[in-house]
Amino acid sequence: MPTIKDVARAAGVSIATVSYVLNNKTGMVSETTxxxxxxxxxxxxxxxxxxxRNLQASRTGLIGYAWHKAPGGxxxxxxxxxxxxxxHAAEQQDxxxxxxxxxxDNPIRVYEDLIRSRRVDGFVLAETETNDPRVRFLIDENFPFVTFGRTANDWEYCWVDTDGRDGAKQAVEHLIQQGHERIGFLGWSYAALTGDDRLQGYLEAMENAGLPVDKDYIARTDYKTETIESVLxxxxxxxxxAAFVVSDYDAISLMRGLERNKMPPMAVVGFDDAPVSKFTRPGLTTLRQPxxxxxxxxxxxxxERIQNKDCIxxxxxxxxELIIRESSLIPPNAPAPR
Amino acid sequence: MPTIKDVARAAGVSIATVSYVLNNKTGMVSETTxxxxxxxxxxxxxxxxxxxRNLQASRTGLIGYAWHKAPGGxxxxxxxxxxxxxxHAAEQQDxxxxxxxxxxDNPIRVYEDLIRSRRVDGFVLAETETNDPRVRFLIDENFPFVTFGRTANDWEYCWVDTDGRDGAKQAVEHLIQQGHERIGFLGWSYAALTGDDRLQGYLEAMENAGLPVDKDYIARTDYKTETIESVLxxxxxxxxxAAFVVSDYDAISLMRGLERNKMPPMAVVGFDDAPVSKFTRPGLTTLRQPxxxxxxxxxxxxxERIQNKDCIxxxxxxxxELIIRESSLIPPNAPAPR
Incomplete structure (x- = not known):
């Protein structure tokens, strides 16, 4: 790898001259040189x-992203x-x-280390939780960051999110169009804005169509066999x-639970368009995030935040986007398997 | 973020003194200071x-890894x-x-840029191909790198791989134990050492058991519906x-193809233990890479390579590891679905 020294030696000039030229300092050397x-x-x-170069510019050119949950979870x-x-998007901005x-148990320490050692210019956070301590920490540090997902409070910071409420409405309206009236909502057992948002969309679509919602229609699970049994x-x-389910994996668990119990199949819509959705039988209707x-x-x-820490x-x-496969096209009067 | 200047000001000493202390240069300042x-x-x-610090040490503390194929592929x-x-492993080594x-079409340019701009200390490559041009380039550059997977030639470089031959043998021996004698091999349509290696393992296991292999037993696919039809x-x-299939996705395609054509189910073993394998019906027996x-x-x-570029x-x-689920436990005389 040639250094500035090698260039100076090969060009027969001083290192300072090479530095002037490479840093575009005009007037210091002749045009010929x-x-x-x-x-x-x-x-x-x-x-x-x-x-x-980064030392000069106080810029690392790096954005930190915490790898999400360990495999096996x-x-x-x-x-x-x-x-x-x-x-890919980061590379477009250099x-x-x-x-x-x-x-x-304590994600903060790693963020703190990366900031203190000036390893990154900013962070992207995903899998945000209600009152996420990482978000609180980064706001307090006034260190540039953005989140994919929200934290369910009135903290002011940059976020981008999928409109889960709109997605749930699309799903339920689609099920209503197929002739369904008694439609369940299957959400996560833990509190997350993502889930609440999707529940709101479900309730709105039902209300707009004049369909009653019994409190028992709203169920909670975590795609474990036992909880699916109690949902059923x-x-x-x-x-x-029919049912709108907040994730593809939970939707698949629901379909398997019905089959295991020899109950009539339900029309089902999931959320995520996980690769698995193409491989299930029937193929899973779901919502794809852009x-x-x-x-x-x-x-x-x-x-923008990195350029100006005080921007609004x-x-x-x-x-x-609603991706329609077969699972949502099951009619309201489908018979139970023998 | 406090700088060395801030420390010097607060301590009432020169920047040079702070630098001596922080860089552990003894003898330059008193113990009290x-x-x-x-x-x-x-x-x-x-x-x-x-x-x-990295500028001094000529070390970036970063390892480059090219994100694999774009989603949608x-x-x-x-x-x-x-x-x-x-x-996680990288962090254990700082x-x-x-x-x-x-x-x-031309991955080399990106690797070249990252080397020339001294962005990384080394690379980890995955999805290696026969005569992989990235491997050739990095050998020629004598830049530290390792690969997960091999390139099917006699180039000397650091690699780690899963023993696909051993995995295929495990799979086929397991199928033979279930009473199967006519066992197919379903591999990729393109040439890759990974596939050849698994084919060798299949052939060895069949030979060891004294089972004949007709050339038609060995089929090629790319988990598209049309190619599965011609395999069948x-x-x-x-x-x-029964069949040993080189990937879980292809194994699932095979099972669906049999069902679609109302053919008797085959005992199937895949490779990868993809998350989807738990969700298929029947659950997929497969090989998990450590x-x-x-x-x-x-x-x-x-x-080691970064520390010493000329190490052997x-x-x-x-x-x-063979993960046994239901798909491989289908007996040799399973009836076709009605």
């Missing part, structure tokens, strides 16, 4: 040392795709993505014929 | 600027999990992972009762 040095630098394949099909789009892992027991007296657009918006916001926080919601 | 400066630095929360369930383990994307046509006259161990070995090799290239094979 300038051209000669540039030609030699190019011939040798010289590139400036990014570390040196819940699968994160959407985030796997998200990080690809994020890396950044690279530094991925890191952090322990579940909760729904049984109501003869529900991850490319979300990533581009996040990087744009973050870049922006927020943006993207509508998901 | 040293303790005073360290105390002030700690109180202010001073951390060294990593860019400055073939899913890469194993690589999604691999990058998590890689980031590196972070810089992820980047590259165009399919190729196998039909041979009444195969990604944590593979990542640790890769980072260890790469670190090492190679390591890890045996996969």
């Amino acid at each position: 300038r051209e000669h040095v540039l030609e030699v630098a190019q011939r040798l394949g010289y590139r400036p040392n990014i570390n040196a 819940e699968p994160s099909p959407v985030l796997d795709q998200f990080i690809y789009h994020l890396a 950044y690279h993505v530094l991925t890191f892992t952090h322990p579940g 027991a909760q729904w049984k007296p109501h003869n529900l014929t 991850l490319r657009e979300i990533s581009t918006a996040l990087i744009k916001m973050l870049h 926080p922006q927020n943006k919601l993207f509508k998901p | 040293r303790e005073h400066v360290l105390e002030v630095a700690q109180r202010l929360g001073y951390r060294p600027n990593i860019n400055a 073939e899913p890469s369930p194993v690589l999604d999990q691999f990058i998590y383990h890689l980031a 590196y972070h992972v810089l992820t980047f994307t590259h165009p399919g 046509a190729q196998w039909k006259p041979h009444n195969l009762t 990604l944590r161990e593979i990542s640790t070995a890769l980072i260890k090799m790469l670190h 290239p090492q190679n390591k094979l890890f045996k996969p």
Whole structure:
């Protein structure tokens, strides 16, 4: 790898002269020398040392992104795709993505270390929680960051999110169009704005169509066999014929639970368009998040924030797209399997 | 963020003195001053600027990893999990992972740019191909790198791989134990060492058991409906009762193809233990790659390479683990669905 020294030696000039030329300081060297040095630098394949350049500019050109949950936990099909789009969007703005892992119990320390050691210019956070301590910490530090997802409070910071309320409305309206009237909502057992938002959309669509919602229609699960069994027991007296489910994995669990119990199939819509959705039988109708657009918006916001730490926080919601496969086309009067 | 200047000002000493103390240059300052400066630095929360430190050490502390194929192409369930383990293993050795994307037609340019701009200390490559041009380029550059997977030639470089031959043998021996004798092999349509290796394992296991292999037993696919149809046509006259398939997605396609054509189910073993394998009906028997161990070995090799560019290239094979679910337990005489 040629250094500035090598260029100076090959060009027969001082290191200072090479430095003047490469840093575009005009008036210090003659035009002939300038051209000669540039030609030699190019011939040798010289590139400036990014570390040196960043030191000058106080810029690392890196954006930190914490790798999501460890494998073996819940699968994160959407985030796997998200990080690809994020890396790609970052490169369009001349950044690279530094991925890191952090322990579940105290993520703050890792963020703090990366800031203190000036490793990154900013962060992108995903899997945000209600009152997320990482968000609180980064607001207090006034360090540039953006989040994919919200934290369910009135903190002011930059976020981009999928409009889960709109997605739920699309799903339920689609089920109503197929002739369904008794439609269940299957959400997560833990409190998250993402889930609440989707519940709101479900309730709105039902209300707009003049369909009553018994409190038992709203069930909670975590795609474990046992909880699905109790969901089915909760729904049984109501003869529900369709359900909107907040994630594809939970939707698949529901379909399997019905089959296992030899109950009539329900029309089902999931959320995420996980790769698995194409492989289920029947293929799963679901809502796809526009991850490319979300990533581009996040990087744009973050870049502005890095340029000016005091710019006004922006927020943006993207509508998901309903992908219709077979699972939602099951009619209200489908017979139970023998 | 306090700088070395802030520490000097608060401690009432020169910047040079702070620098001597922080860089552990003994004999330049008194013990009293040293303790005073360290105390002030700690109180202010001073951390060294990593860019400055790396410039000194000519080390970036970053390992480059090209994000695998864009979403929408073939899913890469194993690589999604691999990058998590890689980031984690890197952190144990005080590196972070810089992820980047590259165009399919000429990946070299991106690697070249990252080297020339001294962005990374080394690379981890995955999805290696026969005569992979990235591997050739990095060998020629003598730039530190390791690969997860091999390139099917006699180039000398550091690689770690899963022993696909051993995995295929495990799979076929398991099928033979279930009473199967006419066992097919379903591989990729393109040439890759990974596929050839698994074919060898299949052939060995069949030979060891004294079972004949007709050339028609060996079929090629790319989990598209059309190619599965021609595979089934190729196998039909041979009444195969079981198959070893080189990937989980292809295994699922095979099972669906049999069902679609109302043919008797076959006992099937896939490869990868993709998240989808738990969700199929029947659950898919498959081979799981030890990604944590593979990542640790890769980072260890790469670190040694970064420390000493001329160390002897090492190679390591890890045996996969057979995960038995229901798909391989289908008996040789299973009836066709009505």
